[in-house]
Amino acid sequence: MPAALIDRLRQARRVVFFTGAGVSAESGIPTFREAQTGLWARFRPEELASPEAFRESPQRVWDWYAWRRSACLAARPNPAHHAIAALQRQWPDSVLITQNVDGLHRRAGSVEPLELHGTLHRLACFACGRDAGDWPENPPPSVPRCACGGQLRPAVVWFGEALPAATLRRAVEASEAADLFVSIGTSAQVYPAAELPLLARRQGAWLVEVNPQPAPLSALADLCLHGAAGEVLPALAASLDLGCVDSPGASL
Numbered sequence: 039m040p041a042a043l044i045d046r047l048r049q050a051r052r053v054v055f056f057t058g059a060g061v062s063a064e065s066g067i068p069t070f071r072e073a074q075t076g077l078w079a080r081f082r083p084e085e086l087a088s089p090e091a092f093r094e095s096p097q098r099v100w101d102w103y104a105w106r107r108s109a110c111l112a113a114r115p116n117p118a119h120h121a122i123a124a125l126q127r128q129w130p131d132s133v134l135i136t137q138n139v140d141g142l143h144r145r146a147g148s149v150e151p152l153e154l155h156g157t158l159h160r161l162a163c164f165a166c167g168r169d170a171g172d173w174p175e176n177p178p179p180s181v182p183r184c185a186c187g188g189q190l191r192p193a194v195v196w197f198g199e200a201l202p203a204a205t206l207r208r209a210v211e212a213s214e215a216a217d218l219f220v221s222i223g224t225s226a227q228v229y230p231a232a233e234l235p236l237l238a239r240r241q242g243a244w245l246v247e248v249n250p251q252p253a254p255l256s257a258l259a260d261l262c263l264h265g266a267a268g269e270v271l272p273a274l275a276a277s278l279d280l281g282c283v284d285s286p287g288a289s290l
């Protein structure tokens with residue numbers, strides 16, 4: 039692990055971890071934009087992930103999210119999720135911002151991740167917007183209804199929708215205050231989330247990118263760690279002698 043990074047980590051007070059689909063790739067959950075394997079290579083987002091799509095065919099959208107949710111429930115947090123949770127315990131002021139809706143950070147023990155794009159595990163009313171609680175254990179095969187009569191939808195952000203305002207505000211504040219910002223497994227192409235590393239960098243944070251492939255952020259990063267999150271993060275945590283990392287023997 040580069041000595042400059044270890045120094046930065048030891049000195050840092052306000053650390054932001056910012057994750058995208060790549061952090062869950064090693065749990066078997068597909069990313070979005072990777073050729074062949076990405077979800078958007080196999081499905082059309084405008085048919086599944088927009089208010090218009092839900093209006094046109096609620097059942098199709100419901101079934102697709104139900105399928106994705108059961109795949110996420112069957113998956114397990116990987117060493118990257120566990121290492122991030124261990125690193126967070128090291129800095130009580132650290133903040134985890136995720137674009138992922140899979141819930142794996144929480145299951146790895148990360149407390150209060152800022153879920154910018156919502157979560158697959160809760161429902162909201164498409165008509166009145168009310169929070170409709172957890173996705174039921176045994177969901178009905180057809181789209182359930184709210185007390186107001188509206189149809190329930192997954193509590194995720196769709197194309198064309200605003201991000202949850204309070205969550206975005208906290209993410210912006212944390213990014214502006216960060217002295218170290220670690221971006222992990224995101225192509226950083228979807229705004230406003232993709233603005234956060236830029237914001238942090240402009241305010242003076244040291245920017246680290248973890249990604250096996252060069253991504254748009256690579257040119258701006260102070261340090262790029264080219265590797266899989268499930269190897270790089272445990273190695274990083276191990277280099278700080280942190281316990282509770284579920285990856286025996288990981289090294290770079």
Ligand code: OAD
Pocket residue numbers: 057058059060061063064069070071072076087137138155195196197222223224225226227228248249250251253265266267268
């Ligand atoms: P993308 O699919 O755009 O990018 C995934 C990134 O993860 C790519 O840069 C890969 O190189 C990288 N990657 C793949 N395997 C990895 C591994 N093992 N370790 C580390 N990195 C790896 O996914 P996101 O950037 O998360 O939005 O996409 C952002 C948003 O676009 C998603 O939240 C979703 C989507 O449309 C909504 O659903 C609102």
